[in-house]
């Protein structure tokens with residue numbers, strides 16, 4: 001009998017990618033989705049897997065609903081990937097972010113403990129658990145044993161999740177893999193995220209000469225990788241019933257400015273920059289058109305320092321670690337949006 005998987009957040013980037021991966025392996029997939037007016041199935045349709053899985057509408061903040069789902073289905077593995085994923089938004093909605101991200105983890109673990117204690121869990125963690133650092137700490141390399149100190153509500157919710165997972169491991173011997181993930185992107189990224197703003201924005205610029213993209217901090221740097229590559233490690237963690245946390249990142253920093261350059265280079269537009277600070281603008285060198293302007297509303301209340309993953313941790317566990325930079329996947333992202341735009 002092929003393995004049976006339950007995925008929360010199946011309509012999101014990572015949920016849809018892991019669903020595809022599991023289906024390719026001949027495994028069975030059930031996904032939970034929330035009622036919404038938006039067409040949240042576009043990723044599953046785009047990947048051609050919408051009719052290959054079972055979808056159940058559920059409120060992940062309801063312990064009762066999760067308990068019933070676990071009681072009625074016998075799942076070998078659960079991937080919990082639903083949550084409020086936009087860090088910047090968490091400053092505006094701290095309580096909602098914390099409530100959704102943390103209570104859902106609590107409910108799922110409690111439901112597994114009571115109804116299905118042999119099920120392996122993979123729960124999405126975030127590098128936003130890191131934030132504070134000492135001035136002597138110049139490398140800013142982090143692994144799962146580094147000191148945590150989140151500086152935004154999203155990171156706070158993820159730090160609580162790590163502690164809740166430890167509690168369920170220690171007291172009830174649940175097996176839980178928690179990849180502490182740095183940023184990872186793909187053509188399936190949500191529209192509010194920087195890389196997607198750029199890949200879809202450049203398509204709009206090509207179609208409409210008046211359109212320009214509005215960003216925040218061009219100098220922000222992050223450890224930015226490929227979602228498709230990250231998914232392989234979620235898959236491995238689950239297949240191996242891995243129990244514990246590990247950082248998942250490329251160990252390499254990329255700046256927003258580098259991503260901007262790569263996107264415009266890919267579509268053959270030469271750019272130049274004028275002005276300083278928030279007055280800076282990125283222009284089309286040929287015709288002087290403004291392609292990118294900045295707005296303080298796109299700045300975070302507090303920017304997370306440029307932390308990098310220590311790839312050794314993942315290598316020691318799985319024999320390999322993510323290596324693709326976000327710059328490597330920009331062509332795929334732009335091609336996807338060009339195709340959709342046509």
Ligand code: NDP
Pocket residue numbers: 008009010011012013014015033034036040060081082083084085086100124125126127181182183184185189190
């Ligand atoms: P997405 O934003 O693409 O997907 C989030 C998923 O959560 C969607 O399926 C969304 O449903 C669902 N969701 C959001 N709010 C609710 C709610 N109130 N009730 C039920 N479901 C809800 O995120 P990713 O796929 O990129 O990320 C997966 C997980 O990994 C998230 O928890 C994220 O925080 C975490 N993570 C992601 C990183 C990244 O760079 N991508 C980095 C570190 C951690 P809907 O489609 O209906 O909105």
